[in-house]
Amino acid sequence: MIASMTPVVSGITLAEIAALMGDVARANILSSLMDGRALTASELAWHSGVSAQTTSGHLAKLSEANLIAMTKQGRHRYYRLVSPEVAQAIEAMMALASFGPKRHRPVGPKDEALRKARTCYDHLAGRLGIAIADALTSQDHLVLSESAGVLTSSGQRFLCDFGIDLEPENSKRAVCKTCLDWSERRPHLAGRLGASLCTRMFDLAWVERIKDSRALSITKAGRSGLRETFGIEID
Amino acid sequence: MIASMTPVVSGITLAEIAALMGDVARANILSSLMDGRALTASELAWHSGVSAQTTSGHLAKLSEANLIAMTKQGRHRYYRLVSPEVAQAIEAMMALASFGPKRHRPVGPKDEALRKARTCYDHLAGRLGIAIADALTSQDHLVLSESAGVLTSSGQRFLCDFGIDLEPENSKRAVCKTCLDWSERRPHLAGRLGASLCTRMFDLAWVERIKDSRALSITKAGRSGLRETFGIEID
DNA sequence: GGAATGTTTCGGCCGTGGCCGAAGTGTTAT
């Protein structure tokens, strides 16, 4: 058995990235950025659970590895996830984490809010996200094959009526990606479509953020709008 | 600014999983299992680059977290990834890793072989995997929307002719998922479809494993078969 | 200007966790 020479090259950098996410403070930072918003260093320090100095160090490492990006604004520095791909990788890890060994994690009321409706980077997730994806597919507006989707022409009209225009944007970003829902364990809508739906619901004030959380609350207007437009009811 | 009480709960277990992948030895272990085969503890020790005792410890941790599974066979113990989801999460991390800061990683000839054709858990990846996905879509056998796909009826016939039967299997596994190709940075075919294509190509001896690697070499028969059946040519 | 706030850098402490040698368990071979 030959024993010299390093065997796998690609494993090394995999380990570097994973190790970066593998620290509790850094994982908290990344989790709190999962809703796509940009947060200041001190807000992140609060979320991470360690001091500002320590957080600063973590942020430097995450930036160095190109997982997060920073914009200066006055005396604040805003950090955000660098791309949807990063969010997707994190969500994929969370999906693995929630299974794990059989020991049940205690679930609090805060957790329940997250399961009901939340943002995942820039789109909707939780029961709300799933319900919307289901509604679009069952009305033949979308063909959704377990892990991705294609808009039908009726779907394009439907979205247009709903106030979403997917055409103009010249971005390279895909129209319809899917993302495995961490709590429901089924795919919800991501990509430009997912992001537009999310934005539109905020614009219509159908949903609003719950303070200091990725969780969303569905407003009275949202409840009736969702029923009338999508025919769905979130418990 | 309130400073007590632990903020994010979900981050904790995320960190645990990530930390597990964040050790070089363990990352090497996982990488070497990425082709879907089951390897013995000593083979994994060799791949991981550390002693057998240490490897044993790592394997215990990975098992505990339900990332890998073990089957006893005589005096050997075979370890394998526990599910395609695990493989997908790892591949997602690799995709992030390959970007990173601008410093180019030196690419050897071994790397080139991986880029050309390799297995990703139980399906094909690299230029070969991408070419097949492209061929199927451009011949209207598949609607592939950037991150997932649906087989058309002509696609079903095509696959049937090619010797693949997707019906009988009663597994819950999705027919057509996609997986972001680490080297090509575009989606290739996974799911039952991806797995069947891969198996069939091995059966036809169109591809064969390159020793001690996830890389595949394309045989003479494979070269002509791919040209005639799929109309593709891998450089 | 000086004070207040936001953020990073430096230095040193300390614990977690990876590592190996040695020894123990289980299986196959002769």
Place this chain on the structure above:
DNA sequence: ATAACACTTCGGCCACGGCCGAAACATTCC
């Protein structure tokens, strides 16, 4: 039976990396 092999457990060493206090740097406010 004895030996060889495959793998795991135990014990102790050691270093990497996370943590904070103190201090420096940056920006805004008055």
